[in-house]
Amino acid sequence: MERLEVKKLHHHFGFTEILRDINFTLEKGKVLSIVGPSGGGKTTLLHLCAGLLDVEEGSVENSFISSSFAFQEGRLLPWKNVIDNIALGLLAKGEKTAVAVEKSKKIALRFGLEEEDFNKFPKDLSGGMKQRVSFARALVVEPSLLFLDEPFSALDIGLKKELQTVLIEMTAQKEISILFITHDLMEAIRLSDEILLLKADPGHIVKRFSYELPQNERDNKYVYNESAKILQDEEIINTFELELK
Amino acid sequence: MKFAFKILKDFPGYLWSGWGSIAAIFLFIALWDVGNQLYGNLVLPSPLETFKTLWLMLNDSEVITEINITLYRAAVGFGISLALGSVLGLLAGFFVTASMMSRPIVTILVGMPPIAWIVLAMIWFGMGDETVIFTVIVASFPIVFVGALQGTRTLDGDLKEMADSFNLPWHMKFVDVYFPHIFSYIFPAWVSGLGMAWKIVIMAELLATSDGMGASLAVARSQLDTPTALAIVVIMIGSLMFMEYIILEPIKREVELWRD
Incomplete structure (x- = not known):
């Protein structure tokens, strides 16, 4: 157990x-x-x-x-766009890039992010959106x-x-x-x-x-x-x- | 590869955005021409005359040789300080003691006027390549060093923690977490180091060698050949602008898209 x-x-x-x-x-x-x-x-x-x-x-x-961790302040990598940020944990686990991106897109949509946001950098996101991304990044690895x-x-x-x-x-x-x-x-x-x-x-x-x-x-x-x-x-x-x- | 392609793709758009700068350059040349009309040809040759001299010089194989000599010295000197400054700066940044100890040394290196270095180098190495290359190294090394040092010192502990929480393997940590941050500090330092190297190489040549563009400038001065002197200056500035605006700036824009 x-x-x-x-x-x-x-x-x-x-x-x-x-x-x-x-x-x-x-x-x-x-x-x-x-x-x-x-x-x-x-x-x-x-x-x-x-x-x-x-x-x-x-x-x-x-x-x-x-296990995975969703931080209070998001802690997104400022030089990566939304999808690449979400995919980070998957890639660290050794997932293939194409699969990781696909999964990340799916979960991003589920958490209320829009397709047009996918290529945005964290600086262009509102506080709530950053938190959604951080949340998605933690959950996409299915901890x-x-x-x-x-x-x-x-x-x-x-x-x-x-x-x-x-x-x-x-x-x-x-x-x-x-x-x-x-x-x-x-x-x-x-x-x-x-x-x-x-x-x-x-x-x-x-x-x-x-x-x-x-x-x-x-x-x-x-x-x-x-x-x-x-x-x-x-x-x-x-x-x-x-x-x- | 994808990255290089994107830089090329955005390049025409970048060039198109340069009309304002070109207008500014033409305005500057117009003011130069006013200066010529006020003070006469000996003090300030007209832009037209300068560019004519420049054209003649560029068609002269001897001048090209001089330019190549200068390019070689600047490249070797800058290359060495680029490699040395980046590596030592990164290392120093990872150790608190090293970064504390290196600060006063950097202050000394930055504070010492390049002209004093040239005098010392002339005594140590005599008149020749070594003197010039040495001066270029001491002048541009601290700039690169400080950039690299700052880059590693300011790594974000929160992001490190985040990387740990996702068990990022070391190569991902380096490529995705550390490198972009360090690069955003070190790249501008490389650019200003290059500018510094290019200026110092001329100064050192003017004082310490009998060949290269700096030496040509010294000859032009002794013969009161203002058009040639100005033409050399135009070559210097032109090449610097080419490096900065045509090569480095597009790269910088792409690399720093994520910045505010």
Whole structure:
């Protein structure tokens, strides 16, 4: 069984403690989100899980066959056009160029990019389009584990919903597992099987929330209700400093 | 290959966009002619006379030999600083210590006036090819070096991380992630290094050799032969403009399409 297991993870940058005693497991086909205020070590945790940072203390065991990463700021290669950017991961896997381009075009259309955008360079794309490209680049390699770093932040509501629906479909068919970080609670509730609340200084998990209802059965009402519930939670109020003074 | 083809395909369009520049050149020549009418032929020969002299010179095989000598010196000198500057600059950029240590040295090299180098080189190498080539190298090396250094120093850590997240093999990392970035720094440095080399070669020849275009310029000066002096200047500027606008600029445009 493919899974990602994080045990007793601690991390420091110099003398600053960033993460303290993080434990969680992500099973195949599940969505786990990490929410918390900015600067709470969420990105560090994600990078540790994805192997982009070296683990110092504790362990991260990743038995997923393949994984890919969609970054918050897109991180497209400025000297490559839309299609070549999307195809990057496929080419790295040794796919033939013609096949890679074909697949990239298909997924670009699926993510709401137009044919006339295919030859554009990132400088000519809007923020939302860049994020779509970054998303497409991460998904075109058909990873079994997907890391998402606030991937919906620059998208308008319609497209956000669309991309989330794509992800929900994929998880429903157990094609993909997702570990993602966000500070948008509603987004987390719509997508996640489990939510970890990460409190800052140093980053540690203060509470876990689980949602049993399958994602494709969660309607707006469910999401609003759960959001309202979670917003009254003592720990959430403390962590996000929601209390009015 | 695809790339070279695209450059060729866009070339006519690029040339067509050059009418403004041609108009500017003609305006300059008109002003030159005004200068001629104000100050007379000895101080400033007319453009017509200069171009006539130029035509005669270009039909003279001796002049062509001189031009070839100068071209050879500039090419060898620039070639060496191109290779050396690029390689050392790239290496220095990859190591923090090396790039910190090389900065003051570059400042010294840039700050030292070329004329002082020529004097030193004349003492070290005597009057001949070596002096000129050496001066060209010291003058254009730092420019190329700094360009290469900047290119590697400014590589984007975020993009490296992205490349790692997709497990890019090393050759893809180099071709797709590092090279385009470094090239966008190093190529302009090559262009300005070339301009520098071309100017310095004349100066060094004028002072340190008895052949080459610089030496011809010295002869023209001693005989008060202003038309020949100006004709040599026209050759220099003309060849520089040809290199820059006909060869390098189209390449640069294609390479840097992705820039803002």
